[in-house]
Amino acid sequence: MQAHIITIGDEILIGQIVDTNSAFIAKELDKIGIEVSEISSISDNKQHIIDTLNAARKHAQVVLITGGLGPTKDDVTKYTFCEFFKDELVEDASVLANIERIFKHHVGRPMLPANRSQALVPSTCTVLMNQNGTAPGMWMKMDDTVFISMPGVPFEMKALMTDEVIPRLQKEYSRPYILHKTLQTYGRGESEIADTIEDFENNLPSDIKLAYLPALGKVRLRLSTKGPDREVLEQKLGEQIAKLQELIGDIIVGYDDGELIEVVVGNLFKQKNKTLAVAESCTGGQIAAAITAIPGASGYFKGGMVTYATHSKVELLKIDQKLIDEHSVVSAPVAEAMALAVKNWYKSDFAVSTTGNAGPSRGDSDADVGTVFIGIATPDGVFSQEFKMGSQRERVISKSVNKAFEMLQKEILKN
Amino acid sequence: MQAHIITIGDEILIGQIVDTNSAFIAKELDKIGIEVSEISSISDNKQHIIDTLNAARKHAQVVLITGGLGPTKDDVTKYTFCEFFKDELVEDASVLANIERIFKHHVGRPMLPANRSQALVPSTCTVLMNQNGTAPGMWMKMDDTVFISMPGVPFEMKALMTDEVIPRLQKEYSRPYILHKTLQTYGRGESEIADTIEDFENNLPSDIKLAYLPALGKVRLRLSTKGPDREVLEQKLGEQIAKLQELIGDIIVGYDDGELIEVVVGNLFKQKNKTLAVAESCTGGQIAAAITAIPGASGYFKGGMVTYATHSKVELLKIDQKLIDEHSVVSAPVAEAMALAVKNWYKSDFAVSTTGNAGPSRGDSDADVGTVFIGIATPDGVFSQEFKMGSQRERVISKSVNKAFEMLQKEILKN
Numbered sequence: 001m002q003a004h005i006i007t008i009g010d011e012i013l014i015g016q017i018v019d020t021n022s023a024f025i026a027k028e029l030d031k032i033g034i035e036v037s038e039i040s041s042i043s044d045n046k047q048h049i050i051d052t053l054n055a056a057r058k059h060a061q062v063v064l065i066t067g068g069l070g071p072t073k074d075d076v077t078k079y080t081f082c083e084f085f086k087d088e089l090v091e092d093a094s095v096l097a098n099i100e101r102i103f104k105h106h107v108g109r110p111m112l113p114a115n116r117s118q119a120l121v122p123s124t125c126t127v128l129m130n131q132n133g134t135a136p137g138m139w140m141k142m143d144d145t146v147f148i149s150m151p152g153v154p155f156e157m158k159a160l161m162t163d164e165v166i167p168r169l170q171k172e173y174s175r176p177y178i179l180h181k182t183l184q185t186y187g188r189g190e191s192e193i194a195d196t197i198e199d200f201e202n203n204l205p206s207d208i209k210l211a212y213l214p215a216l217g218k219v220r221l222r223l224s225t226k227g228p229d230r231e232v233l234e235q236k237l238g239e240q241i242a243k244l245q246e247l248i249g250d251i252i253v254g255y256d257d258g259e260l261i262e263v264v265v266g267n268l269f270k271q272k273n274k275t276l277a278v279a280e281s282c283t284g285g286q287i288a289a290a291i292t293a294i295p296g297a298s299g300y301f302k303g304g305m306v307t308y309a310t311h312s313k314v315e316l317l318k319i320d321q322k323l324i325d326e327h328s329v330v331s332a333p334v335a336e337a338m339a340l341a342v343k344n345w346y347k348s349d350f351a352v353s354t355t356g357n358a359g360p361s362r363g364d365s366d367a368d369v370g371t372v373f374i375g376i377a378t379p380d381g382v383f384s385q386e387f388k389m390g391s392q393r394e395r396v397i398s399k400s401v402n403k404a405f406e407m408l409q410k411e412i413l414k415n
Numbered sequence: 416m417q418a419h420i421i422t423i424g425d426e427i428l429i430g431q432i433v434d435t436n437s438a439f440i441a442k443e444l445d446k447i448g449i450e451v452s453e454i455s456s457i458s459d460n461k462q463h464i465i466d467t468l469n470a471a472r473k474h475a476q477v478v479l480i481t482g483g484l485g486p487t488k489d490d491v492t493k494y495t496f497c498e499f500f501k502d503e504l505v506e507d508a509s510v511l512a513n514i515e516r517i518f519k520h521h522v523g524r525p526m527l528p529a530n531r532s533q534a535l536v537p538s539t540c541t542v543l544m545n546q547n548g549t550a551p552g553m554w555m556k557m558d559d560t561v562f563i564s565m566p567g568v569p570f571e572m573k574a575l576m577t578d579e580v581i582p583r584l585q586k587e588y589s590r591p592y593i594l595h596k597t598l599q600t601y602g603r604g605e606s607e608i609a610d611t612i613e614d615f616e617n618n619l620p621s622d623i624k625l626a627y628l629p630a631l632g633k634v635r636l637r638l639s640t641k642g643p644d645r646e647v648l649e650q651k652l653g654e655q656i657a658k659l660q661e662l663i664g665d666i667i668v669g670y671d672d673g674e675l676i677e678v679v680v681g682n683l684f685k686q687k688n689k690t691l692a693v694a695e696s697c698t699g700g701q702i703a704a705a706i707t708a709i710p711g712a713s714g715y716f717k718g719g720m721v722t723y724a725t726h727s728k729v730e731l732l733k734i735d736q737k738l739i740d741e742h743s744v745v746s747a748p749v750a751e752a753m754a755l756a757v758k759n760w761y762k763s764d765f766a767v768s769t770t771g772n773a774g775p776s777r778g779d780s781d782a783d784v785g786t787v788f789i790g791i792a793t794p795d796g797v798f799s800q801e802f803k804m805g806s807q808r809e810r811v812i813s814k815s816v817n818k819a820f821e822m823l824q825k826e827i828l829k830n
Contacts, residue, residue, distance in 0.1 A: 010626055013451040014595065015442025016637075020433050022456070027430025036428040037463070039456035041437070044626075048452070055470075071606040072627045073616060107604065114606040153629065155807050180429065189522065191486040191529040201488060211425055211459075212487045214568070222431075278721070284707020285700035288721040292699020295775050295808055297723065303731070304721040306693070306703040312718040312761055346727055360710050392570050393710055 001175050003029050004056035005039045008049060008067035008077060009152055012041045021066050021157055028161050033175035033226065034062060044068050049080045057145045062169065067152030069135035071114040077149055078138075081122050085140055089120040092127055092136070099134045128164040132156045137164060146172075178226040179233040181241060182213070184254040185221065186406075190214045193221070197247050200240075208240060218253075253406070261405040262290045268412045269300035269350075276408070277346035278304035279317060279338040281329075282356035282372055286401045302346040307338070313355075317341040330355050330367035335375030335384040343377040350411065351377040352404050356389070358396040372400045376407050378415065416590055418444050419475035420454045421467055423482035423492060424567055427456045436481050436572055443576050448590035448641065449477060459483050464495045472560045477584065482567030484550035486529040492564055493553075496537050500555055504535040507542055510551045517549055543579040547571045552579060561587075593641040594648040596656060597628070599669040600636065601821075605629045608636070612662050615655075623655060633668075668821070676820040677705045683827045684715035684765075691823070692761035693719035694732060694753040696744075697771035697787055701816045717761040722753070728770075732756040745770050745782035750790035750799040758792040765826065766792040767819050771804070773811040787815045793826050 005025050011017045019041055026036045037059060042048050049068075056063045068077030082088055096119035103111050118134045121127055128137030128150070135151040137160045148165055150157045169175075185193060190212050194201070201210055207227070213220040223240055227233050245252065254264075269276055278287045288304040291297050307313040310329045314321050319337045327333045335355050343351035356372030357365060369391050375384040387403060389396040420440050426432045434456055441451045452474060457463050464483075471478045483492030497503055511534035518526050533549045536542055543552030543565070550566040552575045563580055565572045584590075600608060605627050609616070616625055622642070628635040638655055642648050660667065669679075684691055693702045703719040706712050722728040725744045729736050734752045742748045750770050758766035771787030772780060784806050790799040802818060804811040 010624075010639075011628055011637075012438070013441055013454065014445045014593075014639075015438045015440070015451075016595075016597075016628075018433060018435050018438040019454075023427070023430045023433040025430070026428055030429045036430075037458065039428065039434075039454075041454040043452065070627060070629065072609045074624075074626045109604075109607065112606050112610045114609055155805075155810055178429075180431075182431075189524075191527050192524065194487045194529055195527045209425075209489075211489050212485060213426060213431075214485065222426075224425075224429075280700075280703075283704075284712065284716075285695075285703025285719060285721065286708070288695075288700025288723075289698075289704040292721070292723060293701075293809070293812065297699065301699075301723050303723040303727040304700060305731075306700065306707070306719040306721070308703075308707060308713060308716050308718040309761075315762075316718070316720075316760055345731055346724075347730075390570075394708070395570050397708065 001034050001062065001173060002037045002060045003034050003062040003064060004060035005036060006049075006052055006056065006063065006065045007039070007041045007152070008044055008065060009041075010043050013043055021152065021154055024154070024158060025064055025066070025161060028166055029062075030178055032166060032170055033178050034169065035178065035226075044074055044076050046076055046080045046083065049077065050084050053084055053147065057142065061145055061173075063145060063147045064165070065147065065149045066157055069149065069151045071118050071134070078120065078122070081125070081138065081140065081147075081149065085122060085124065085142065087122040087124050090123045091119050092121050094129065095119040095121060095127055095136045098129060098131075098136070102134055128160055130156055130160055131163075132159050139168065176226045176228050177230045177233055178224065179230070179237055180222055180224045181237045181255065182220050182222045183241070183244060183252050184218060185248065185251040186218045186253045187251050188219070190219050193219055193248060193251075197244065200243055200247060204240065205236070208236065254409075261402065261409065263294055265405050265409050265412065266291065266294055266297060266300065268409065270296070272412060272415060274349040274412060274415065275300050275302050277302045277342045277348040277351045279342035279351065279353040280304060280306050281308060281313070281338070281354055282358045283354045283397055283400050283404070284308060286397060287352065287354070287404050290401060290405075302348045305342055305345070313338065317345070328365045328367065330357055330365040330371055330373060332373050332375075332384045332386065335373035336377075336382045339375035339377035339384070340382050349379055350408065352408055354400050354404060356396070356400060359391060359393045370396050372396065374400065374404050374407055376411055378411050416449050416477065416588060417452045417475045418449050418477040418479060419471035420451060421464075421471065421478065421480045422454070422456045422567070423459055423464060423480060425458050428458055436567065436569055439569070439573060440479055440481070440576060443581055444477075445593055447581060447585055448593045449584065450593065450641075459489055459491050461491055461495045461498065464492065465499050468499055468562065472557065476560055476588075478560060478562045479580070480562065480564045481572055484564065484566045486533050486549070493535065493537070496540075496553065496555065496562075496564065500537055500539065500557065502537040502539050505538045506534050507536050507551070509544065510534040510536060510542055513544060513546070513551070514549045543575055545571055545575055546578075547574050554583065591641045591643050592645045592648055593639065594645070594652055595637055595639045596652050596670065597635050597637045598656070598659060598667050599633060600663060600666040601633045601668045602666050603634070605634050608634055608663060608666075612659065615658055615662060619655065620651070623651065669824075676817065676824065678709055680820050680824050680827065681706065681709055681712060681715065683824065685711070687827060687830060689764040689827065689830065690715050690717050692717045692757045692763040692766045694757035694766065694768040695719060695721050696723060696728070696753070696769055697773045698769045698812055698815050698819070699723060701812060702767065702769070702819050705816060705820075717763045720757055720760070728753065732760070743780040743782065745772055745780040745786055745788060747788050747790075747799045747801065750788035751792075751797045754790035754792035754799070755797050764794055765823065767823055769815050769819060771811070771815060773808045774806060775808055785811050787811065789815065789819050789822055791822050791826055794830065
């Protein structure tokens with residue numbers, strides 16, 4: 001079963017926003033065995049929308065559209081649907097009641113005609129009630145294809161996907177399972193791994209797909225398959241992974257079912273009932289931000305310090321100025337002193353620290369742009385590692401954050 | 416002049432990654448007057464790629480493709496190009512030299528045959544040298560359309576766009592200017608604004624487009640136009656903005672040329688030679704992370720504390736436990752005490768603090784999920800504001816970060 005996602009709105013086409021809706025929708029569909037064959041972003045233009053709907057229905061049985069449902073003139077999805085389905089708009093009483101409820105409880109001013117017009121929907125559509133906004137979702141069929149329209153505001157779309165779209169798709173269609181297993185490797189390049197597992201790859205069953213995903217210092221290998229029996233799929237992928245384990249077990253550092261490393265590390269801390277604090281210089285708060293973006297972080301995360309300026313390392317973390325003078329602020333001794341200091345300040349079991357030069361210009365040290373020291377304090381001691389993270393600021397920071405979590409993962413697993 | 420962006424790779428279609436490449440490419444093209452009419456994400460499948468290339472050339476004069484250029488078997492773009500252009504692969508000496516250079520200086524192991532095969536390019540293509548990776552960019556023409564292939568790794572693609580693609584497009588094609596002006600408003604809903612400016616909108620010249628961009632507590636209005644003379648466009652948009660200023664001047668809080676608010680605020684701090692520190696609870700480091708993601712942050716940012724656990728507010732920020740007991744940890748007095756404390760600790764001119772409950776469950780306070788207090792300490796004093804940010808954790812955090820920057824912007828402008 002194939003799906004086509006269509007996102008409507010000029011803000012994506014002029015690069016004003018990044019389209020995160022498609023990734024969310026694709027992931028939810030993948031979980032219930034629906035393959036996305038194409039994602040299209042197009043403008044709020046009636047003819048372009050109709051052409052794309054027509055192209056989509058040639059290969060897809062599910063077409064999901066986001067955007068273009070606002071109360072203003074630049075939003076044309078609903079009117080386009082009427083043209084496409086040769087239907088007309090009628091006022092839906094339940095949608096109107098929902099809009100009235102939202103205005104009464106959340107808006108605090110009278111409704112305008114434009115707001116009431118959001119209760120107009122194509123007469124043959126099934127309304128998907130939007131609890132979080134005034135634009136309803138719509139579900140309409142043409143021949144063998146279902147067309148689902150949702151608002152483009154991410155949290156409204158997400159709630160509609162979870163509460164309405166996915167349950168309906170599960171009920172109406174029988175779907176195969178799609179299974180992915182992703183292996184994280186570390187230390188070898190894409191082509192080197194491909195060379196090592198050439199025979200394995202040549203002998204892979206035709207219904208198992210292998211993909212290489214190189215990113216920031218590591219390569220992930222993803223095996224995918226689909227079929228009607230989940231257990232059979234699990235077993236088939238398990239067999240192939242056992243083969244990979246034999247071939248490249250030395251560089252496999254973990255398995256990844258799409259979970260973020262901060263989620264994995266957070267769960268480990270909670271399971272082991274340990275606490276964490278962070279002292280960040282070059283990563284500037286991004287480690288703390290990644291940790292606290294996940295619900296439940298308060299179960300293990302004590303807090304952190306962002307000591308961006310050199311003298312704040314001295315004044316706040318109480319790092320010895322002599323240590324900095326002697327080794328420079330970007331150095332192993334300073335990274336280790338930072339980790340120990342923040343661990344003591346927050347009375348945590350573990351701490352991680354970063355000090356480095358993210359660029360583009362050199363800061364309060366002679367260290368090359370891209371040089372980063374990451375320190376880890378554990379219940380047993382402290383250590384640090386030096387990294388060369390390249391010369392792009394954004395990349396230096398994100399690699400450092402990633403590496404900090406990897407180092408933490410290793411240490412918490414030992415404890 | 417129309418462009419079509421095609422991103423190739425299953426990782427986007429299964430929702431494993433968000434496609435950020437397209438937004439970058441679209442923004443760069445927009446800057447030089449090239450309109451993106453469609454963005455397509457498709458799988459690493461030869462026939463699907465060829466079909467999409469054929470569809471794209473019907474309406475676009477520039478087709479930009481990212482991905483599928485790796486050294487492994489799942490990467491098929493180059494072979495598909497040969498089929499599409501009826502061409503064959505030949506080894507390019509300059510690309511080979513570049514790969515050898517990268518291996519010598521950055522990889523530290525001998526090249527494999529798969530690496531050497533990356534020097535193979537279609538015989539009629541113009542190579543776009545990739546200084547940051549082993550997969551070259553390619554520039555090929557068919558009739559009136561140019562097809563540009565780039566690697567999918569974001570920093571390699573970005574360097575190629577900036578150094579090779581944009582300069583070549585500028586040289587080879589005469590393009591109009593595309594101008595956008597975005598107004599930030601605050602305090603009124605999308606439909607309410609539309610109602611107020613209905614006559615204005617009905618009388619807009621047909622070559623000026625108005626879009627409403629509602630997001631997290633505010634609505635932005637974007638006016639766009641294009642034409643051969645930049646000054647004329649500036650003037651035309653200026654006239655319309657003057658009209659809007661008359662109609663809704665009371666709710667316009669700023670103009671936005673696509674600049675992030677953290678960039679705007681950072682520039683204000685640097686211009687005014689003032690410094691900043693942050694104390695974050697519910698935002699968990701995201702304010703600091705947003706500040707330090709921008710190069711040059713060290714010019715005004717002293718650092719921050721992430722006091723996530725209640726007792727770390729007492730132990731580290733030295734907030735009086737009695738104050739917390741009396742008012743609860745999520746309260747105006749605590750927000751103000753946090754801002755003052757971190758300002759003193761870091762000896763900064765300004766400080767911002769957040770304390771709130773981002774959910775999903777209640778923390779160390781009885782405050783409803785979504786209640787957030789933001790405190791601002793200035794050279795003259797301290798104050799705070801209470802917000803109800805809704806019930807979605809992710810949204811509560813990002814709205815709080817955004818609001819903190821808005822409040823800072825207002826204060827620094829006064830000083």
